[in-house]
Amino acid sequence: NAGVTQTPKFQVLKTGQSMTLQCAQDMNHNSMYWYRQDPGMGLRLIYYSASEGTTDKGEVPNGYNVSRLNKREFSLRLESAAPSQTSVYFCASSEGTGGSGELFFGEGSRLTVL
Amino acid sequence: GNSVTQMEGPVTLSEEAFLTINCTYTATGYPSLFWYVQYPGEGLQLLLKATKADDKGSNKGFEATYRKETTSFHLEKGSVQVSDSAVYFCALDYTGTASKLTFGTGTRLQVTL
Numbered sequence: 001n002a003g004v005t006q007t008p009k010f011q012v013l014k015t016g017q018s019m020t021l022q023c024a025q026d027m028n029h030n031s032m033y034w035y036r037q038d039p040g041m042g043l044r045l046i047y048y049s050a051s052e053g054t055t056d057k058g059e060v061p062n063g064y065n066v067s068r069l070n071k072r073e074f075s076l077r078l079e080s081a082a083p084s085q086t087s088v089y090f091c092a093s094s095e096g097t098g099g100s101g102e103l104f105f106g107e108g109s110r111l112t113v114l
Numbered sequence: 115g116n117s118v119t120q121m122e123g124p125v126t127l128s129e130e131a132f133l134t135i136n137c138t139y140t141a142t143g144y145p146s147l148f149w150y151v152q153y154p155g156e157g158l159q160l161l162l163k164a165t166k167a168d169d170k171g172s173n174k175g176f177e178a179t180y181r182k183e184t185t186s187f188h189l190e191k192g193s194v195q196v197s198d199s200a201v202y203f204c205a206l207d208y209t210g211t212a213s214k215l216t217f218g219t220g221t222r223l224q225v226t227l
Contacts (some may be wrong), residue, residue: 042219043203090157105157
């Protein structure tokens with residue numbers, strides 16, 4: 001009954017370092033998303049993948065790259081981390097076209113960039 | 115563009131009090147409206163939704179009615195419990211696929227004994 005699993009849950013980076021956040025879902029969902037959550041800003045969409053093999057930019061894509069590795073997995077990469085990328089990152093999935101429109105979220109990954 | 119405005123928190127209530135969290139939206143077309151809840155240390159989860167005007171979404175004693183004339187989707191509960199303490203997010207989606215969800219900034223609810 002895993003749902004959406006994110007790793008790591010916590011990470012501290014120095015400015016300029018790179019890292020990849022991993023996300024996997026076991027619900028056979030077509031669509032996957034990466035959001036960031038910042039105080040007073042709500043959730044903002046970074047990138048999404050409507051289906052396997054496609055990715056699209058969201059509201060705040062600068063400084064990030066994504067890979068839809070297969071239907072289950074969607075990773076988010078920070079090539080050169082900046083303090084402005086300190087945030088809580090959430091991966092989510094949904095059925096996609098024809099589905100209920102409900103998003104299923106992971107538990108979040110807290111990233112601090114020093 | 116599309117946007118969601120929620121009342122600022124935190125909202126602090128005593129157990130069994132009546133809850134209202136206001137949400138208004140700006141959108142083109144006729145979006146679906148959602149309330150998501152985030153319990154401490156967890157990701158968001160869907161609380162309720164409404165897909166067209168005058169629809170009422172309900173779950174776990176919470177209700178919200180899609181009011182097109184006032185562009186609102188206020189969340190209500192008649193008697194809150196300590197376990198309802200969480201952050202509540204109003205959101206809209208006009209694609210029908212959740213690919214373009216727009217979230218409000220969230221309202222923190224704290225319920226005390």
